[in-house]
Structure formats: structure tokens, C-alpha cells
Amino acid sequence: RKEVEQDPGPFNVPEGATVAFNCTYSNSASQSFFWYRQDCRKEPKLLMSVYSSGNEDGRFTAQLNRASQYISLLIRDSKLSDSATYLCVVNSLLGSGNNRLAFGKGNQVVVIP
Amino acid sequence: NAGVTQTPKFQVLKTGQSMTLQCAQDMNHNSMYWYRQDPGMGLRLIYYSASEGTTDKGEVPNGYNVSRLNKREFSLRLESAAPSQTSVYFCASSFGQDYNEQFFGPGTRLTVL
Numbered sequence: 001r002k003e004v005e006q007d008p009g010p011f012n013v014p015e016g017a018t019v020a021f022n023c024t025y026s027n028s029a030s031q032s033f034f035w036y037r038q039d040c041r042k043e044p045k046l047l048m049s050v051y052s053s054g055n056e057d058g059r060f061t062a063q064l065n066r067a068s069q070y071i072s073l074l075i076r077d078s079k080l081s082d083s084a085t086y087l088c089v090v091n092s093l094l095g096s097g098n099n100r101l102a103f104g105k106g107n108q109v110v111v112i113p
Numbered sequence: 114n115a116g117v118t119q120t121p122k123f124q125v126l127k128t129g130q131s132m133t134l135q136c137a138q139d140m141n142h143n144s145m146y147w148y149r150q151d152p153g154m155g156l157r158l159i160y161y162s163a164s165e166g167t168t169d170k171g172e173v174p175n176g177y178n179v180s181r182l183n184k185r186e187f188s189l190r191l192e193s194a195a196p197s198q199t200s201v202y203f204c205a206s207s208f209g210q211d212y213n214e215q216f217f218g219p220g221t222r223l224t225v226l
């Protein structure tokens with residue numbers, strides 16, 4: 001099983017609609033979870049951290065389900081500018097005791113006028 | 114603040130040539146990372162430096178070497194480039210390894226013929 005799995009899509013979303021997608025992770029010891037946004041031919045940028053209690057930032061809501069080992073992202077009232085790839089990111093331990101981030105392949109979102 | 118800068122932005126090499134990718138950050142971060150991103154593969158960690166003076170292998174270190182020149186700079190060297198190293202290379206940095214946000218540079222697009 002891959003460390004972080006995402007359905008690549010694309011998710012074609014009408015402008016103004018709501019879109020949601022999940023990401024599953026394999027390491028039950030993972031402690032930190034993030035959603036990054038990556039625009040075409042650009043670098044990834046942090047969208048939001050994901051907390052156990054769930055968190056909201058404007059039109060974006062992230063949830064964590066530790067029992068089922070998945071993270072979700074919901075985008076309400078989609079804007080054209082939301083078109084991007086959303087990367088699910090999970091921390092995991094390296095053998096040396098250091099942490100590293102494991103990246104999913106991303107969910108591609110295309111908002112259609 | 115420039116954040117994380119990378120040079121060059123684009124590079125074409127012939128098989129067997131060598132080159133060094135440069136990365137610098139001005140955020141006083143302790144940890145720095147090198148990733149490669151290939152279509153359908155997601156971001157994969159090549160090497161990282163948890164703090165100045167230390168470097169460690171990531172998931173895909175073969176064919177690469179790194180140098181943490183000082184706190185600001187972390188370079189990636191390809192000693193004998195191969196077509197399989199054609200990729201987009203991202204450098205990133207963070208305050209520390211414990212669950213901190215990683216900030217990415219704009220990337221280097223490398224083609225090996």
C-alpha cells in the first residue's frame with residue numbers, strides 16, 4: 001500500500017459548486033497532516049494544516065479521520081482561481097529518527113465557468 | 114525576503130555530464146530538502162539536511178550527492194547525468210523537522226538527453 005494515496009482526477013467542478021476529495025495514508029503513527037496547493041508548473045505551497053478537530057479557512061474545510069486513516073478537503077463556492085492540484089501531505093518517521101513529509105500525487109481540480 | 118531561491122531554472126544536459134543545482138534560503142531555517150517531481154509519481158525526497166553540518170539520504174538518493182555549504186545554502190550534484198534523472202527538482206526549507214511547514218523554491222527543470 002502506498003504511503004499516501006489520492007485519486008488524481010481531474011475533478012471538473014462548475015463555478016460556485018462544492019467539491020470534496022479524500023486522501024488515505026498507511027502509517028498509523030503519522031502525526032501531522034497538510035494540504036498543499038500546486039499550480040501548473042509552479043512550486044507547492046501550504047494551503048492548510050489539518051488538525052484532529054478539523055479546521056476551516058474561508059471556503060476550505062479539512063477533516064482528519066484517524067480511525068480510518070484518511071484526510072479530506074472540501075472547497076465551497078468554487079472559484080476559477082481554485083483550479084490547481086491539491087497535494088495531500090503526511091509526516092512519517094525515517095529510520096534515523098528524523099521526520100519527513102510524504103506527498104500524495106495530488107487531486108487535480110478544474111473549475112469550469 | 115526572497116524565500117527559497119534555486120538556480121538554474123532550466124538546464125539541458127547530455128548523458129554523462131555533471132552539474133550542480135544551487136539552493137539558498139533567507140528565512141534562517143534549520144532544515145533543507147531536495148525533491149524531484151515526475152509525472153504520475155508525486156514529490157520524492159532525494160536528500161535532506163536536518164541542520165547545518167548534517168545530511169541524510171531520502172527515498173531516491175542514488176546518482177546524487179549533496180552539500181550543506183552553510184545554514185543558507187544546500188546544493189545538489191549530479192556526477193554523471195542519466196536520462197532517468199530528467200525531472201523537476203525542488204528545494205525546500207523549514208524551521209525544523211518536527212511538523213513544520215516546508216517552503217519550496219520555484220524549481221529547476223532538468224532534461225538529460
